[in-house]
Amino acid sequence: MFFCISAIKDKKKTKQALIKGLKAFEGILPQLIVVLIFIAIGLALFDAETISRYLGPASGVWGVLTSALLGSITLIPGFVAFPAASELLHNGAGVLQIATFVSTLMMVGIVTLPIEISYFGKKIAIIRNVLALLFSFVAAIFVATMVNL
Numbered sequence: 535m536f537f538c539i540s541a542i543k544d545k546k547k548t549k550q551a552l553i554k555g556l557k558a559f560e561g562i563l564p565q566l567i568v569v570l571i572f573i574a575i576g577l578a579l580f581d582a583e584t585i586s587r588y589l590g591p592a593s594g595v596w597g598v599l600t601s602a603l604l605g606s607i608t609l610i611p612g613f614v615a616f617p618a619a620s621e622l623l624h625n626g627a628g629v630l631q632i633a634t635f636v637s638t639l640m641m642v643g644i645v646t647l648p649i650e651i652s653y654f655g656k657k658i659a660i661i662r663n664v665l666a667l668l669f670s671f672v673a674a675i676f677v678a679t680m681v682n683l
Contacts, residue, residue: 562611569614577621586626593631601631602670605638609645629681633674641666 540548589597610618619632642663643650650659
């Protein structure tokens with residue numbers, strides 16, 4: 535609908551925006567495909583029972599800590615993380631565990647820590663990541679609580 539309104543208002547700008555958007559999508563597409571392939575392989579290798587055992591609601595603190603570790607070291611964009619989280623939930627993972635995974639994925643950067651240190655210094659980078667990790671647990675508990683209401 536908005537695309538049509540934009541096209542009626544200014545065809546030239548709409549065409550430029552469409553081309554720019556398609557080029558951006560073209561740039562993201564290879565990353566998306568690679569990550570989706572890894573997710574598909576992971577889901578093929580680990581059946582629902584295995585996922586449930588390690589990341590399911592009954593996995594408790596160890597499942598949350600495993601999710602936090604995986605999220606902290608994984609480097610995938612958010613637009614891939616949420617569909618991956620959905621698949622994990624459908625395959626037996628717990629809400630608290632997946633909320634922890636996604637929140638650490640978005641906020642904690644173990645892989646990017648050297649870059650962060652070069653920009654902000656070691657002390658600030660470590661403090662930021664530790665605070666992000668703690669907040670990730672708080673956010674995950676909040677999400678799990680809201681889902682279970």
